[in-house]
Amino acid sequence: MAKRLSIGRTVFEGEIRVELITGYSKLSKNEKIKWLVDQCPDLNENFHQDLLGTEFSSREKQERFDQFSENTIGNFHIPFGVAPNFLIDGQSFAVPMVIEESSVVAAAAKSAKFWSLRGGFKTAIPSVTKRGHIYFEWDKEFSLFESFFEKQKERILNSTLDLNRNMEKRGGGILGIKLETLKSAKEPIYRIELSVNTCDAMGANYINSLLERINETIEEILPAEINSFYQPIMAILSNSTPECLVESKVSCKLSELGSVDGLTSHDFSHKFVKAVEVAKLDPSRAVTHNKGIMNGVDAVVLATGNDFRAIEASCHSYAARDGQYQSLSNAKVEGDYFEFSVRLPLALGTVGGLTKLHPLAEASLKMLGHPDARTLMSITASVGLAQNFGAIRSLITTGIQRGHMKMHLNILNQLGANKSQEELAIRYFEDKVVSFSAVQAFLQQLN
C-alpha cells in the first residue's frame, strides 16, 4: 500500500521510491503554487495570498525579478536597513545593509559613530587582480605543450581581443597568463592561469568567456600530431581572490578611547587585543569571530546586488591561507596607540550583474554616491571591521545577550505580547540577560 509522505516521495512498504514531477518549470506561476499547495498539506490556505503580498505592484518589475532565478513563486523579504555615520577615508556614508539578524545594523551604526569621532576608517587596496583557470590533462611529455604554449602565447591572447575591447577601454583587461602543474595529483593535472583586472565589474562572465575562448583557440591551433594529447577538464574563474584585497583600519590614542562600557581605555584595549588573539589561536573561536565580520560584509554585499556566496567562500579560504583557519582581523596596542584592522579579499562590482536590475541594489549604490568597485570594497571592509569591533566590545564587557532591544522584540513578537506588555518587558530587561524562557516567564507573571 503506497503512502504519500511529502512532495515527490512515496513509500512502498518501507522502501522509498522517488516520484519526479516533470515540466514543473513550464507551469505558470499560479500552477506552480497550486501544485505545491496540493503536495504540502502543511502550507496554510493563505500561502498563495501571502506570496502575492510579496510581489511588486509594478508588473514589469516583478517579471524582471522572476527572471533572476527559476521556478520563482514570489519574493522573499529580508529587512533593508541603514547604518549612518560611517567616516571612511574622510568621506561620510550612510551604508545600506540587508540582513535579518537583530542587532547587526545597530552594532554597525554604534561602532561607526564611535570611530567617526576618532578619525574614522582608513583603507588601502594593495591590488585588484582576479584569476581564472583552464584545467587540463596532457597525455605526453609536458615539454611539448610548454613549448607550444610559449610560441603561441601571443596568438592565444590575441584571440580574445573582441572580448577585451570594452574592458581595456575602461583600463582593465588581461594582466598575465601562465602555465602551472598541480602538485600531488596521481595523473598530473595542469592549469593555465589567467590574471585580469575587471575594473568596476565583478567580472565573472567576462573571465569565464575569456577562458572558454582561450581553450577553444588552443584546441584549434594545436598542431594535428599533438592535438589529441590536450584533454581539457574545465574552464572557470576562481572565487579565491587573495590578490583582490582591501584593508580597513581604525586607530587612536588610548586616551581617546575613553572608558568603554565600564572598562578603562587601558583595560579595554588590552582585553580587546587578547580577544583577537584568541581568534588567531583557536579556529573554533575564529569561525564565530569571522562570522561576525561577515554579518557586516554580507549585509552590504547583498544590499548592493553582489554575490555573497562568492565573497563568503573567498574570505573563509583567505582566513585559512596559512594552513590554519584564523581571525581575519588584527588588533594591537603599541605604546599608547590602539589599532584594529581587517584585510579581506572582496571581489565586488558596481556595474553589471544585479546592480542596475534590482531597484533596491541600484538605490543602495545611489545612497553610497555611485561608488566605483574600489570604494565599495573600502566601505564593505569597514562595515565588517565595525561589526567585529561591536561584537568584541560587547563580548569583553557586557556580554552579547544584554541590552539587545531588538532581540527582546523578536522574542516578544513570537510570544504574541501586546504593546503595553512589550514596553514593560523592554524596560524590565534593559539591564538583564535576555532569553526566551526569561521573557516567557516575565510575560506569564504579568497575566
Ligand code: MEV
Ligand atoms: C553573531 O551573529 C555574531 C557574533 O557571535 C560574533 C562574535 O562572536 O564575534 C556576536
